Amino acid sequence: AQRVTQPEKLLSVFKGAPVELKCNYSYSGSPELFWYVQYSRQRLQLLLRHISRESIKGFTADLNKGETSFHLKKPFAQEEDSAMYYCALVMNRDDKIIFGKGTRLHILP
């Protein structure tokens, strides 16, 4: 069955330290992966997608098909990175999307 796993419910990181939010997926087809973020009192919004291979707000994520992972990384955490992060998988056979359960990132001063 298709699944997106974010193993950490909560991740606390000191400001200036590196951040890695883990995402693993299970899907036999050709997936498209996204990271969405929800800042306090704001709408859920797209952070980045694997097909763009871009860096947004200093975050990057590389799709590793061998390890079926799409971890989100940032070399130096900032206080404004505190938010809820969701990894999401779009399947290629239809327009369904599966979200992980989310990881709350808390940046400590």
Place this chain on the structure above:
Amino acid sequence: EAQVTQNPRYLITVTGKKLTVTCSQNMNHEYMSWYRQDPGLGLRQIYYSMNVEVTDKGDVPEGYKVSRKEKRNFPLILESPSPNQTSLYFCASSKQGLRGSPLHFGNGTRLTVT
């Protein structure tokens, strides 16, 4: 301003009393969808629509109905709400399906069913 608008933001109702949560987008998007967000379960897709008069079930469609009579509107209908439908609901749209096209979310509707 381009956005997805949901109403109401908060709703408290009783078991069995039919309700509708409206969703409207002004971006001429073809794809619209509904999600519920529950603690420990994340976001789960309820229904989605690729275009007018085309709707499909997501992962958790039981107890919900949707309709897509116009491109801009995608209401979520609970014919007979039950307490297990107490949740935070999000509507979202994207330009053309989900592949390569990001979702734009509404502000959410917090529903309580007593």
